[in-house]
Amino acid sequence: MIWKDFIKLIKFRLTFLVVFSASITFLIGSKVNIQLGTQEGINWINWAKLIIGGFLITGAANGFNEIIEKDLDRLMKRTSDRPLPAGRMTNGQALILSLFMGFGGTYLLGSLNLFTGFLSIFAIILYAFAYTPLKQKSPISVFVGAIPGALPTMIGYIAAHPKLDEIALIVFFIQFVWQFPHFWAIAWVLDDDYKLAGFRLLPTGKRDTTSAVITFISTLILLPVSLLPTFYGYGGYYIGGVSLVCSLIFLYQAFMLMRTREISAARQLMFGSFLYLPVVQLMFLFDFVGK
Missing domain, CATH: 1.10.357.140 (UbiA prenyltransferase)
Incomplete structure (x- = not known):
């Protein structure tokens, strides 16, 4: 125990x-x-x-x-x-x-x-x-x-x-931006429980269209951010391709939350976030080419 x-x-x-x-x-x-x-x-x-x-x-x-x-x-x-x-x-x-x-x-x-x-x-x-x-x-x-x-x-x-250096800022920025859809997906799923403690974690403080739109926008921002390793030449086309595919899937999940505003859609986005980050980070490690 x-x-x-x-x-x-x-x-x-x-x-x-x-x-x-x-x-x-x-x-x-x-x-x-x-x-x-x-x-x-x-x-x-x-x-x-x-x-x-x-x-x-x-x-x-x-x-x-x-x-x-x-x-x-x-x-x-x-x-x-x-x-x-x-x-x-x-x-x-x-x-x-x-x-x-x-x-x-x-x-x-x-x-x-x-x-x-x-x-x-x-x-x-x-x-x-x-x-x-x-x-x-x-x-x-x-x-x-x-x-x-x-x-x-x-x-x-x-x-x-x-x-x-640039690489330190890139790895920081990818995880920084990723956390917004990640946090807000969790907050959407657990909003009823969070309210019992007075926590205000969703963008508007409640499950509404505005919170869903802001979550979608944060996921949209993540797409170009995830391509920074390839854009700056530190990663090859493999990391670029995997990041693009993962970001598009993640973006689709955020779109479904924006369209339905259902807890089940937020849960899908939450689980997607758990997979997204380690896949992108591991791919950056394996496809790191430097300069």
Whole structure:
């Protein structure tokens, strides 16, 4: 039971997806170094440090989030069985665990380079202490939350190649834009539950045509953004083709939500978002050509 509560505290599935994105961009950064001749192969020890450090940092951010939202989590069916609202873990215990993970993760990522360590601290602060309290106040919280949500890609890349270059911005921007249809699809599906806690995550705060149109527009913006690796010459035609096909499918799902405004359509878009990002990121890694 203790292990299961820890898994829930750190939101393991979300943490896994975050670390997965960072690990892929670390490998892309490593390919850049190999092309530049600054290293002969991938440093798998540093890759392991990134994964462990990223896991700890993300777990810490989620722990702080659950401490702050303990009373609100108790109001929602989806979150009422988390260890804090269910009373199986105290705020003090969660705080100690989160601080330990935060310090440990920062140390590991900072040992790769100081820029990576700084970005990890910034991500925790922005997610836990800016995005979290804004969720009850304004839909702008989705924009704020998309920044720390996309930072892991930049953190992973810079952990391998400590430079804020075009590739770092491209991987960040793809994940940043992707999060809007992703978040809003989830918010549409869970809107009734979110309202119990007073969360306002849909663009207009409710399931209406305007929210659906804005979600569609964000997915439309993602299409050209996903082609940036090929446009700038860092990826080949394979990543361009796969990104185009995935974006068109994603766009169709968003169109169906806009046309029907049904929860089932939002659920299709949500599941589509889960597949979209890892497919595009993996394809960028495999089809990375550099310059």
